[in-house]
Amino acid sequence: MSIAGKDVFDVDVLSKEDVLQIFQTAKEFKEVLQRPIKKVPALRGKTVCTLFFEPSTRTRMSFEIAAKRLNADVVNFSSSTSSLKKGESFKDTVKTLDAMGIDLYVIRHREPGSPMMLKKYTNAIVINAGDGIRAHPTQAILDGYTMWEKFGELKDLKVVIVGDILHSRVARSNAKLLKKMGADVTFCGPKSMIPMKAEEYGVRISHSVKEAIKGADVVMGLRMHLERQTGGFFSSLDEYNEFYGLTPEVMKETSKSSIFMHPGPMNRGVEVVTELADSENSKVEEQVTNGVATRMALLYLTLGGDNGANS
């Protein structure tokens, strides 16, 4: 089994062994990130292009820093200042970039399936950094890594994902990855925000936070995707906060060593209160650090060589 050369459209393309290998490698890169000189030359001479058609701070910066820490060259493509504005097609844009010798693309686009479309026009490796509400594999990997680092393994870990599941690619990719690794996953949110056929992910469904998080090891809050909503999902933000807002009190029902996670950016006072977001149980900042380490691992393993046990 090898991750080398794989396109990461979603976590489905990775086997359980692949995921564990990414975690192991990320652990080593996390150590590199704590050194005085936080760079290793593992990807010297490779060129990574980030194609972001949706706003992003952490994912884009995280990929850029990850690539730079590995000594790869990074070019950023921004749709608003590109020739797309002059009417150049997506296909011609990709062909142009390809001709400049890109080895790997990181793409974020609001249309589900856009990474696969990109792959039609290039031989370079494609990593999905979020396509609409479909998938966000690198977020799932960094979340899984954060849990793995804290608990040692994901098997039988009780994870509750609370909030706007319907509009969340993070929840979808997380559910797939966590189920693959044997965790016990619950989606919790108002009926209007649980996708149809959510059971197909093999998760439990709950509409009561109190019930869902009894004995949970991990409580993951999701951002209320105000920009992806067309309205009518709940009557008011205050009411949502009343029933589904995460607080230190709610966390009392969880297991002793439980942690709080959130993919960011947080709407403080909507899905989570500040006291919990900044509490000791909160892994929110750790998630950001782990995002760089896991993306380094993914870039290294996809762009690196064959993964044999011997040199």
Place this chain on the structure above:
Amino acid sequence: MRKLVEKREFELMISRMFHELVERLGDTTPVLVGIRTRGVYLAQRFSNLFKQEKIEHDFGTIDITFHRDDANLSLKIPNVKGTQLNVDLNDRTVVLFDDVIHTGRTVRAALDEIMDFGRPSKVILVTLIDRDRRELPIQPDILGKFIPTRKDERIFVKFSEYDGEDGVFIGGNEE
């Protein structure tokens, strides 16, 4: 696999190298650094001898995987086991250990990795076996034995702590 160095000779070799190293170090307090995997075993042997002689020293291990210049060439990536260097290397004398020196590329990568942690005043290279065929101008300061080899041969160094016996063996690439 053919045995080239017996247990008795193996022990004498390490003992001689240890005394050479102590003489070279004078009264500095060195940082012993083993290169994963077998360089670490060798460094541990030396660390034990230092302890017996009550000579103060620090100890660390490095993994050079991310500094290899052949990852891009689609060679096999070894399983990464990690670097552990919880010592400030600035102005220290670093003693770098590896079991076999061959092309010199591993040592080059190890030197790069060390430089990421600080600026040692001096680095001394200790290797048990020199199998020749260098591709870079890097030579050990303290050497156990020079055993020139063909390209298709391989040297195996065994340590009793991990392999059940002390000894140096030669075999083909496939073994």
